Amino acid sequence: xxxxxxxxxxxxxxxxxxxxxxxxxxxxxxxxxxxxxxxxxxxxxxxxxxxxxxxxxxxxxxxxxxxxxxxxxxxxxxxxxxxxxxxxxxxxxxxxxxxxxxxxxxxxxxxxxxxxxxxxxxxxxxxxxxxxxxxxxxxxxxxxxxxxxxxxxxxxxxxxxxxxxxxxxxxxxxxxxxxxxxxxxxxxxxxxxxxxxxxxxxxxxxxxxxxxxxxxxxxxxxxxxxxxxxxxxxxxxxxxxxxxxxxxxxxxxxxxx
Numbered sequence: 001x002x003x004x005x006x007x008x009x010x011x012x013x014x015x016x017x018x019x020x021x022x023x024x025x026x027x028x029x030x031x032x033x034x035x036x037x038x039x040x041x042x043x044x045x046x047x048x049x050x051x052x053x054x055x056x057x058x059x060x061x062x063x064x065x066x067x068x069x070x071x072x073x074x075x076x077x078x079x080x081x082x083x084x085x086x087x088x089x090x091x092x093x094x095x096x097x098x099x100x101x102x103x104x105x106x107x108x109x110x111x112x113x114x115x116x117x118x119x120x121x122x123x124x125x126x127x128x129x130x131x132x133x134x135x136x137x138x139x140x141x142x143x144x145x146x147x148x149x150x151x152x153x154x155x156x157x158x159x160x161x162x163x164x165x166x167x168x169x170x171x172x173x174x175x176x177x178x179x180x181x182x183x184x185x186x187x188x189x190x191x192x193x194x195x196x197x198x199x200x201x202x203x204x205x206x207x208x209x210x211x212x213x214x215x216x217x218x219x220x221x222x223x224x225x226x227x228x229x230x231x232x233x234x235x236x237x238x239x240x241x242x243x244x245x246x247x248x249x250x251x252x253x254x255x256x257x
Contacts, residue, residue: 027063028227030216031078031087033071034162037187037251038089038107038214041068048247049089049107049214055243056106056234062227070161072139079219085227086218091141100217101228106240107214110182111142113205114170121177121205130154135166135178142179143210164188164195171201179209186252 032039032050039047045054050066057064067084069077078087079099086100089107096102113134115121123129126145136142136150138159149155158175160166166178167188182204189199216231218224 025061025063027065028057028085029065029067029083031069031074031081031084032066032089033074034068035071035089035184036191037183037248038109038181039066039068043251045247048244048251051247052106052235052238052240052243053088053216053231055238056231056240059234059237060230062230062234071137075139075217078217084219085224086216088216089214090217091212092215093141093144093147096217098220100220101225103216103218103228104232104235105213106216106235107244108241109212109214110208111179111210111212112182112208113177113179114167114185114202115177115205116170116173116201117203118201119176120203123207126209127154129177130156132156132176133158135160135169135175137161137163137166137180143212146179146209164192167192167195167202171195171198177205181212182208183248183252190252 030053034040035047035049036043037047038049045051046066050064053066054064066088067077068074074087078084089109090096090102091109092102113121113129121129121132126143126149130149133156136157136159138161141147142150146155150157158169160169163178163180163184166175166180167185169175170178185204189195189202216228218228218231
């Protein structure tokens, strides 16, 4: 009788428990923001950067879920809230070494200045922008040089909570220009009704501040480092540029040129 019971227990373990254990996938959560076409709760695949991140994690058997917040809250939740392992996407900056484990490059972001068509900005180096009033998003990293000059007061900046507000301020002549990613500008100019109605008033300037990389920022813990390293292994197994370029092409069409 005992042998029969043991046999039944072994069969139950083999049929029900073992397969579930073998098939279990680790699930992790990161914070992000509404930043189309790179990230957006209602975008296909939740945006280009989110698709890259999910595929990188999937390549090493990990499932990624994301939650959307305003940018400053996304950073705070990602680094400090229980249940989160970090946030994305982020530009590289020296200060980040102190707060998170930064991934390898997972995306590309052409950063420049949105300006009025009838009053283009004249500049060659960042310092030349000091004669203008520029809009930036509060909490965003821009470029090391730009942010240093901004913090020193050399650049005259006005901070807002999102890129769309900055575009509308340029359209209305309330600021001279706005610092933002080219693809973000093109997407918002094509999809936001209040911006699209006066799309002809503004353009993305011909000179870039930088071709920034996009990264994922993992909590400064042993587990954060473990997951950053796993993420990097996943990135090495996919082509992030192909994923992002295809997404941007579908999202922007001819506007991307």
